[in-house]
Amino acid sequence: MRVPADRAALATVTLxxxxxxLFFLLPFAGLIDRAIADGETWSLLRTRQVREALVLSFWAATLASVLAGVLGTPGAYLLARGHFPGRAIADALIDLPIVLPPTVAGVALLTAFGRRGLVGEPIEAWTGFTFGFRTTAVVMAQLLVAAPFYVRAAKSGFDAVDPQLERVAYTLGASRVRTFARITVPQAWPALVAGTVLCWSRAMGELGATLIFAGNLEGRTQTMPLAVISAFEGSSLGLPGAVALSLILLVAALVVLAAFRLAARNGARS
Amino acid sequence: MTRNHTISRRRLLGAAGALAVGILPAACGGDGSDATPTRTGTADLVTGEILVFAASSLTDAFKELGAAFEDEHPGARARFNFASSSTLATQVNEGAPADIFASADLQQLKVVMDARNASEAQLFATNDLVVVTPTKGATVKTLADVAKPGVRLVLAGRDVPAGRYAREVLARASTLPGAIAADFATKALANLRSEEPNVRAVLTKVQLGEADAGFVYRTDAAAAGTQVGTVEIPAAFNVQAQYAIAVTRNGKNVTTAEAFVEFLFLPRGQKIMASHGFGAQ
Known part of the structure; x- marks a missing residue:
């Protein structure tokens, strides 16, 4: 009785x-198929617009990830170890940008940092500086939507570090900073790396918040996803351009994911 | 669930009633439940759902037009997909199930016709451009001001009709007799801060005060009312946007789609277009 039922279950699960x-692979197959059929992919990749978008995306996402690490690690550590009022609320709020559509993040950024925004207006009045239509705005948009992925991963990394280890280090006379650097961070390393990968990848793919908050100008705020949208609209690149750009993003994502996976494995081993 | 079933069955019975009268309620898009007898007692052949792909600048006018059309044909339902005409053209050519494509220029409609996704088009409205400015602290008071250093200019993408027309205005104001300056377009485009995906996004960026100036259609400025300032473009430099509409080949509901296009040219449709500031063709 039990065996056929198990077999049926196994068949269902496999199916x-x-x-x-299949659902995940087919869209990528479609991209590759179209790119081959168009035959222009390679020449399109060498156009200035694509190069600029690629460079901009790479550096903006990298900067956003570094900022996420610098600004997010202390927060993640506090969330994991600290006892302070509102910790549960702060912990829940971290997920907000993950759950919210990025377009909402874009509108929210405008209401805060736009020229009529909460802080954007006084900042412009004092310094003349505006955030919109600058690469700064691209990084800010990416940071807002992508950093939570890092903080979430880092927090669970710190959670998994046995507090007993840290206590032992203290009793042996190690300072808190030294303990954090020599015990906590190495222990949480794979989680920190995984968080950085997630954050970087999410930042690379950011579209909605960037388009709304930073605008779309080649070489300044036009990241890869924005170039895809512009190409789709029929900019000089056209649909073959959209396909080519998507393909690069796909390959870039695969390379980065693979590289970080290797790095995480090595980090965990050492 | 059960309750919904009963309701839809009752509707189907209504359709069957119409059949019994002896007039076939068009084999429309398969959705017989929407077929209801018209006021005159004869079945309306214009039934079922149509999907209208329309330029963003048509948003307000077409929503009203759709409501009036549904009022005229209670069994019909018009749904809309608003985006830049160039995005819509790509979508239609990629097989989007649009019944109708209404473009803000002939160029994008030609893209669809060249791909044999529509065979004939009709011009149905005209529009022209204005410069919009934020209501607070506007630095742009004339067309010439657009080229002043430091002005944050926003345009629609260069293949989006509104973006193409705007660049045409800049070129005309640099080359035609009485031009503002020979380098006007160059200087203005040096102020370009963003190429927005459609004309309504340009309007929003100006409305928010993010941009100091943007080129939109007169009808868009009118739709924003007092939320933006309007700077007129001298008639000699302005361009006339021509809107064209076509029933697309991908569509499933030709009867209703043709009725929608026809409705656009009827007095009631024309009145709605005019009330939103569109010129008659």
């Missing part, structure tokens, strides 16, 4: 997994 895998 569902196959359908799921």
């Amino acid at each position: 569902l997994a196959a359908v799921f895998a």
Whole structure:
């Protein structure tokens, strides 16, 4: 009785997994198929617009990830170790930008940092500086939507570090800073790396918040996803351009994910 | 669930009633539940859903037009997808199930016709451009001001009709007799801060005060009312935007789609377009 039921269950599970895998693979197959059919992909990749978008995306996402690490690590550590009022609320709020559509993040950024925004207006009045239509705005948009992925991962990394280890370090006379650097961070390393990858990848793919808050100008705020949208609208690159750009993003994502996976494995081993 | 079933069954019975009268309620898009007898007692052949792909600048006018059309044909339902005409053209050519494509220029409609996704188009409205400015602290008071250093200018993308027309205005104001300056367009485009995906996004950026100036259609400025300032473009430099509409080949509901296009040219449709500031073709 039990064996046929198990077999049926196994068959169902396999079938569902196959359908799921197919659903994920087909869009990529479509991209590759179209790129081959168009035959222009390679020449399009060498156009200035694509190069600028690629460079901009790379550096903006990298800067956003570094900022997420610098600004997010202390927060993640406090959330994991600290006992302060409102900790549970802060912990829940971290997820907000993950759950919210990025367009909402873009509108929210405008209401805060726009020229009529909460702080944007006084800042412009004092210094003449405006955030909109600058690469700064691109990084800010990416930071807002992507950093929570890092903080979330870092926090669970710190959670998993045995507090006993840290206590032992203290009793041996190590300072808190030294303990954090020599015990906590190495222990949480794979989680920190994974968080950085997630953050960087999410930042690379950011579209909605960037378009709304930073605008779309080649070489200044036009990141890869914005170039895809512009190409789709029929800019000089056209639909083949959208396909080519998507393909680069896909390859870039694969390379980065693979590289970070290797780094995380090595980091965990050392 | 059960309750919904009962309701839809009752509607189907209504359709069957119409059949019994002896007039076939068009084999429309498969959705017989929407087929209801018209006021005159004869079944309206214009039934079912149509999907209208329309330029962003048509947003307000077409929503009203759709409501009036549904009022005229209770069994019909018009749904809309508003985006830049160039985005819509790409979508239609990629097989989007649009019944109708209404473009803000002939160029994008030609893109669709060249791909044999529509066979004939009709011009149905005209529009022209204005410069919009924020209501607070506007630095742009004339067209010439757009080229002043430091002005934050926002345009629609260069293939978006509104963006193409705007660049045409800049070129005309640099080359035609009485031009502002020969380098006017160059200087103005040096102020360009963003190429927005559609004309309504340009309007929003100006409305928010993020941009100091943007080129939009007169109808967009009118839709924003007092939320933006309007700077007129001298008639000699302005361009006339021509809107064209076509029933697309991908569509499933030709009867209703044709009725919608026809409705646009009827007095009631024309009145709605005019009330939103569009010129008659």
